[in-house]
Amino acid sequence: AQSVTQPDIHITVSEGASLELRCNYSYGATPYLFWYVQSPGQGLQLLLKYFSGDTLVQGIKGFEAEFKRSQSSFNLRKPSVHWSDAAEYFCAVVPYMDSSYKLIFGSGTRLLVRP
């Protein structure tokens, strides 16, 4: 079945440590790929997106993501986490040629940052 999987429900890192959040998708053709962040009580903010081209994508707030076709993955990374990065992160896709253009979300990964 077509799906977006974020295998980690919670991740805890120390401030200043590096971060990688995992995302895998199962679609026949490469979909449009997104990472959103949701801070407590807030809506969702787009961190970055991948449509085609360079497989390493830079986003806002120092985040980057790497698309790996062979692994059907789009993992989010940050070299040094700040306490303000504590939030819930969602990987999402828009399936290629899907006429509804809906975002299909993973179940999210909650990031906790230790001081």
Place this chain on the structure above:
Amino acid sequence: EAQVTQNPRYLITVTGKKLTVTCSQNMNHEYMSWYRQDPGLGLRQIYYSMNVEVTDKGDVPEGYKVSRKEKRNFPLILESPSPNQTSLYFCASSLTSGGSEQFFGPGTRLTVL
């Protein structure tokens, strides 16, 4: 300021009492959409609209209605709310469909008793 607004932000109601959650965007976006967010499930699309008077069902449309009479507004209507519609609702809009970035409203937390 470019934004998507939703009202109300919080609502507690009782089973069967009709309600409307409004959504408005000031960015002249063609595409608008409603999602619900439930723990462990991420966000799921309820309805979407490609443009004025063009709406269609998403993945979880049962129990909801929408209308798109003006480009900027996309209200979500619950004719007879039930407890299983207790959720956090988000409206989103984008310039066009396809890979355009979707901008999200702040959310409406609905509780149906």
